[in-house]
Amino acid sequence: MPDLLANLNPEQLAAVTLPNEPALILAGAGSGKTRVLITRIAWLIRQGYASPPTVLAVTFTNKAAREMMARLSALLPIDTRGMWIGTFHGLCNRMLRAHYRDAGLPQTFQILDTADQLSAIKRLMKGLNVDDEKYPAKNLQYFINNAKEQGLRPKDVDATDAFNRKFVELYEAYDQQCQREGVVDFPELLLRCYELLAHNPPLRAHYQARFRNILVDEFQDTNKLQYAWLKLLAGEHNAIFAVGDDDQSIYAFRGANVGNMHDFEREFRVRNLIKLEQNYRSHGHILDTANYLIANNARRLGKNLRTDAGHGEPVRVYESATDSQEAGWIVEEIKALINTGVSRGEVAVLYRSNAQSRTIEHTLVNAGIPYRVYGGLRFFERQEVKHALAYLRLIDNPNDDTAFARVVNFPTRGIGARSIEQVADAARLYNCSMAAAVPYVTGKAGSSLGAFATLIAKMRAETQQMSLPETVEYVVRTSGLAAFYEGEREGQDRLENLQELVNAAAAFVSEEGYGLDTPARSIPLRPGATAVPEIVSDDGEIEVLDAPNIADPAQNPDTMTPLAGFLSHASLEAGDNQAQAGQDAVQLMTVHAAKGLEFTAVFITGLEEGLFPHENSAQESDGLEEERRLMYVAITRAKERLYLSFAQSRMLHGQTRYNIRSRFFDELPEGSLKWLTPKVEAGARWGGRADNAGWGRDWFARPGHERGGSSYPRDEAVSAALPAFANQQRAAESGFKVGQAVFHTKFGEGTVTALEGSGGDARAQVRFKRHGEKWLALSVAKLQAVE
DNA sequence: GTGTCAGCGCTTTTT
DNA sequence: GCGCTGACAC
Numbered sequence: 001m002p003d004l005l006a007n008l009n010p011e012q013l014a015a016v017t018l019p020n021e022p023a024l025i026l027a028g029a030g031s032g033k034t035r036v037l038i039t040r041i042a043w044l045i046r047q048g049y050a051s052p053p054t055v056l057a058v059t060f061t062n063k064a065a066r067e068m069m070a071r072l073s074a075l076l077p078i079d080t081r082g083m084w085i086g087t088f089h090g091l092c093n094r095m096l097r098a099h100y101r102d103a104g105l106p107q108t109f110q111i112l113d114t115a116d117q118l119s120a121i122k123r124l125m126k127g128l129n130v131d132d133e134k135y136p137a138k139n140l141q142y143f144i145n146n147a148k149e150q151g152l153r154p155k156d157v158d159a160t161d162a163f164n165r166k167f168v169e170l171y172e173a174y175d176q177q178c179q180r181e182g183v184v185d186f187p188e189l190l191l192r193c194y195e196l197l198a199h200n201p202p203l204r205a206h207y208q209a210r211f212r213n214i215l216v217d218e219f220q221d222t223n224k225l226q227y228a229w230l231k232l233l234a235g236e237h238n239a240i241f242a243v244g245d246d247d248q249s250i251y252a253f254r255g256a257n258v259g260n261m262h263d264f265e266r267e268f269r270v271r272n273l274i275k276l277e278q279n280y281r282s283h284g285h286i287l288d289t290a291n292y293l294i295a296n297n298a299r300r301l302g303k304n305l306r307t308d309a310g311h312g313e314p315v316r317v318y319e320s321a322t323d324s325q326e327a328g329w330i331v332e333e334i335k336a337l338i339n340t341g342v343s344r345g346e347v348a349v350l351y352r353s354n355a356q357s358r359t360i361e362h363t364l365v366n367a368g369i370p371y372r373v374y375g376g377l378r379f380f381e382r383q384e385v386k387h388a389l390a391y392l393r394l395i396d397n398p399n400d401d402t403a404f405a406r407v408v409n410f411p412t413r414g415i416g417a418r419s420i421e422q423v424a425d426a427a428r429l430y431n432c433s434m435a436a437a438v439p440y441v442t443g444k445a446g447s448s449l450g451a452f453a454t455l456i457a458k459m460r461a462e463t464q465q466m467s468l469p470e471t472v473e474y475v476v477r478t479s480g481l482a483a484f485y486e487g488e489r490e491g492q493d494r495l496e497n498l499q500e501l502v503n504a505a506a507a508f509v510s511e512e513g514y515g516l517d518t519p520a521r522s523i524p525l526r527p528g529a530t531a532v533p534e535i536v537s538d539d540g541e542i543e544v545l546d547a548p549n550i551a552d553p554a555q556n557p558d559t560m561t562p563l564a565g566f567l568s569h570a571s572l573e574a575g576d577n578q579a580q581a582g583q584d585a586v587q588l589m590t591v592h593a594a595k596g597l598e599f600t601a602v603f604i605t606g607l608e609e610g611l612f613p614h615e616n617s618a619q620e621s622d623g624l625e626e627e628r629r630l631m632y633v634a635i636t637r638a639k640e641r642l643y644l645s646f647a648q649s650r651m652l653h654g655q656t657r658y659n660i661r662s663r664f665f666d667e668l669p670e671g672s673l674k675w676l677t678p679k680v681e682a683g684a685r686w687g688g689r690a691d692n693a694g695w696g697r698d699w700f701a702r703p704g705h706e707r708g709g710s711s712y713p714r715d716e717a718v719s720a721a722l723p724a725f726a727n728q729q730r731a732a733e734s735g736f737k738v739g740q741a742v743f744h745t746k747f748g749e750g751t752v753t754a755l756e757g758s759g760g761d762a763r764a765q766v767r768f769k770r771h772g773e774k775w776l777a778l779s780v781a782k783l784q785a786v787e
Numbered sequence: 788g789t790g791t792c793a794g795c796g797c798t799t800t801t802t
Numbered sequence: 803g804c805g806c807t808g809a810c811a812c
Contacts, residue, residue: 061801089802113802186802221801254800353798358803375800409788416788572802592799614798630799653797654803791811797804 004042004075015274016040018241020049020213022268024261025243028305029290029636030281030598037215037243038068041083042075044213052082056211056233059087060218062573064596068217084211088226089186089572092193096184097560097568099203103196106182108397108564111571115381117141117185120402124177125170127428135166143167144174148187149223149255151194181399181433187225194229208235219244219264223255227263240268246301247294250592250630252622261301279305279636281598283312285672286642290635292669297625305636314674315642319661321765323356323606323650327363330603333643334369334586337601342641344370346600348587350634352612355652356605357588364586374589379575384485384494385501389570391475395460396521396563399433408434411484414448423449455479468520468562469506476502508566520563591634602638604631607646608659631664742766742785 005013012032015025016039027033041057044050059065065086073080084091093111096103112120121144122137147157154172159165178184184192197204211233216222219242222230234240242264249258264270279287287305294300316333320326334347349360349371357373364371379385387410390403397403401424408423409415419441427437438446438453459478463471476482476498485491485498509516518524560568587599591612594602606612612631617623635642646661740752750766 087802111802114800189802251800253798355797355803412788414788574802590799611798616798626799651803789812791809793807793809795805795807 004039004046008036008039009278011274011276011278012036012039015276016043018272018274020239021272022239022264022270023241023272023274024219024265024270025241025274025276026301026303027243027245027276028279028303029245029248029633030279031276031305032278032280033243033245033276034064034067034071034217036276037217037241038071038075040241041072041213041215045076045078050213052078052080054210054212055083055085055215056091056213057083057085057215058091058217058230059085060221062087062090064217065090087572088229089189092189092229093568093572095193095207096189096196097564099196099200102200102203103192104179105184105192106397106399107560108182110183110393110397110400110403110564111189111568112178112183112185112402113381113571113574114141114186115386116183116402116571119405120177120181120183121174123401123405123424124174127424128170128173130166130170135170140167140170140174144171145185145187146255147171148185148191149225151191151225151228153191177401180431181401182397183400183402190225190229194225194232197229197232204232204235207233208238212238213241214238215241215243217243220246220249220258220261221251221256222260223257224260227257227260231267234268240264245303247297247303247629248595248633250595250626250633252620252626275303277303277305279307281639282307282636283309283640285311285314286635286638286640288672289315289642289668290632292672293628293635293664293667294632296667297628299622299625311672313641315644315668315672317665317673317675317677317679318643318645319675319677319680320645320647321649323359323647324363326605326645326647327360329645330360330605330643331363331367331369333603334364335367337641338369342600344584344586347603348589348594348597348599348601348637349603349605350589350591350594350637351605352591352614352630353606354590356611359651360588360605370583370585371588372583372585374587374593379497379500379504380570381574382494382497384481384497385570387481388472388476388479388498388501389567391456391459391479391481392472392563393567394435394456395463395471395475396561396567398435398456401427401434404434407479408449408452411480413452413480415452419449464521465519467517468509468514468566469502471520471563472505473502505566508569509562512562512565514562518562520566521561523561591630594637595633598637598639600639601641601643602634603643603645604634605645606650607644607662607664608650609662610657610659611650611652612662613664628664628667740785 005016008016009032012035015023015036018040025033025036027036037057041050041055044055045052057065057068059068069080069085072083072085084094086094096105096109097107100107100109118137118141121141122132125132125135125137125140147154154168154175157164157168157171159168178188197207214230214234216230221244230240242261244261246258246261249256252258265273282290282305284307287307291304318326318329320329330349334344334349337347338344351357351360354375361371361373380389387407390406393400393403394407405420405424408420422441423434423437426440427434430437430440435453435456438449441449455478459475462478463474466474482495482498485494488494509518514524591604604612609615613624613627617627620626644665646665647659649656649658651657742750742752752766
């Protein structure tokens with residue numbers, strides 16, 4: 001089929017048409033990785049080597065899964081419904097829903113997101129009287145999630161000291177609490193699913209027989225548990241087609257294990273390793289810059305990107321005195337880009353940490369340039385939305401104490417902390433849910449609690465036959481949430497979001513293909529529905545149906561109610577996290593958030609030691625290599641223009657910090673760079689590094705090394721500089737003039753470019769011939785006027 | 788039960 | 803420098 005394989009380069013073609021054997025595709029940035037993955041699936045099906053139900057394709061984000069689905073349907077005229085395409089969590093959820101009894105879960109089990117999990121942990125610790133100072137809830141959360149991602153249950157964790165034993169004990173109590181409440185957290189979805197397959201041979205055999213074509217995107221981001229889950233599904237005979245890029249592994253901090261790539265190669269005896277090195281995104285100088293940099297990493301599978309595009313523009317580098325001056329320069333460059341016809345949406349400003357966005361935002365606002373910041377609260381994470389969802393959860397599952405605690409007194413109905421504690425105590429005493437414990441609490445508190453219980457019971461009864469959107473709307477009204485926000489001065493946005501939640505429910509119903517009036521809380525029987533794909537494989541292997549506890553698909557074509565599906569959807573897909581979409585706007589985001597995206601012009605900002613590479617990464621093993629990969633990801637986002645900038649001083653955590661430029665500059669090819677400010681040789685900076693042992697390069701060499709305070713020492717008493725134009729009129733007082741030639745004992749000859757302050761605070765900005773631009777305190781610096 | 792204020796922490800993030 | 807959390811006062 002020439003149309004499908006047309007325009008593939010030889011490596012891509014080879015990857016797409018590999019035999020059904022384990023394969024590892026090392027796909028560099030911009031090498032057409034997604035295209036290969038999608039074309040591979042399409043090719044397998046068109047050739048008749050695979051039928052849709054034998055395909056399982058897994059990604060990390062819903063966005064990637066959606067994109068894969070969309071592009072695949074565009075490529076294939078056939079129904080892609082039989083395929084399992086989704087995130088690890090989404091697919092595990094699907095499997096657990098289908099086999100909830102085997103997995104030991106209630107049919108209506110709910111998914112806790114990270115915030116729900118933390119509040120569940122806090123509630124647990126309060127009930128057990130655990131000192132939050134000694135055992136912070138956040139640390140316990142990390143401990144639990146980490147253990148689960150390693151595949152470890154409490155009994156499997158090796159606790160060497162009393163402290164860890166306490167954590168293990170709490171981990172166990174937490175798991176019991178979740179089990180009683182019928183809720184699972186994110187890592188539990190994966191671990192539960194893994195155990196389901198591991199402990200149930202007929203079920204495992206069924207899925208292994210079914211998924212003969214397993215494809216994994218972003219393989220370098222998989223953690224140990226995800227890899228183990230994949231191995232279980234692959235069994236002895238199924239081929240895994242893994243696509244990834246070790247150079248773009250930037251998620252070690254959340255458990256990603258690049259080592260999985262190497263393990264996969266070894267354990268599956270991968271004979272088909274294909275490198276996609278042809279880059280279709282960036283111009284030559286940009287690509288050279290990326291290649292040079294990443295070559296400094298020791299442990300790589302090895303790859304070098306090439307392009308047919310010309311060299312293009314050199315990479316521009318700019319040094320500034322302060323972060324606000326850096327922002328000013330960025331804005332000027334953006335204006336120039338826009339003038340040359342680049343649209344705002346094709347310009348991205350990247351930074352290492354979110355805190356850096358503010359200065360840039362301010363400057364953009366002042367310049368009147370529309371921008372969009374990625375990150376921040378997402379739709380389903382908003383408090384009013386979470387409140388509404390909590391009511392829905394409580395209706396569906398009375399045992400969900402997290403939901404109960406969240407809304408028992410919201411909107412306020414006279415139930416105080418004391419009463420809630422009484423309920424929690426009673427629940428513990430009788431080993432039941434908080435909702436069930438309400439009758440045990442008597443007195444005045446009992447009556448308001450009773451009213452709440454009555455309200456929930458009423459909601460549960462009255463929504464019995466309602467459709468999902470009707471249910472959501474009913475709950476928003478009956479719970480009192482709508483009335484509450486109507487009364488709030490700032491409640492308008494929240495009200496709109498609640499309305500949006502009703503719309504989201506309607507959209508969900510239509511996307512899932514339910515009838516509009518399908519009751520939200522019963523398992524729908526769709527007319528003409530075929531057997532559930534997860535039970536019967538395409539070639540009619542149905543012997544597994546005789547196994548105990550496997551639902552009869554003829555009776556239950558769906559495995560969850562629309563409401564349960566919607567609640568899962570809300571947890572698994574928290575929604576868009578972009579601010580106001582729509583308008584053509586400059587894109588601001590962290591480097592992490594930029595992964596997978598591309599822009600005509602990219603600014604990488606704050607390239608300073610301690611910031612990028614980040615100082616905290618020095619403590620982590622391989623931290624510096626991960627930072628370098630992060631820089632590699634940042635560089636490879638750019639198509640035509642790349643700008644790198646750093647500032648001598650920067651406001652951070654309310655303090656001015658003085659930084660030196662990132663070591664990454666020393667790892668870039670000089671021939672591809674164009675310094676807009678003079679490049680200062682490393683040895684010449686601040687009078688030489690020898691005077692400053694213990695900072696700069698050294699802190700990376702010594703893990704855990706403490707630097708005094710949070711700001712770097714400096715041998716010139718240079719204070720944070722205001723914009724250069726500020727106080728030029730003070731020139732006469734200081735004895736210097738802008739434009740005047742001067743001489744400094746360390747930096748040599750230069751020209752005054754700005755002056756500010758007076759008396760002991762007088763400062764001059766000087767552009768030195770060999771050392772670039774610096775702010776100098778005139779009372780300290782030995783600066784002489786040159787006639 | 789609601790409002791205020793001090794204290795804390797602060798890299799990156801998806802599910 | 804800022805936003806969130808928890809303790810305490812009214």
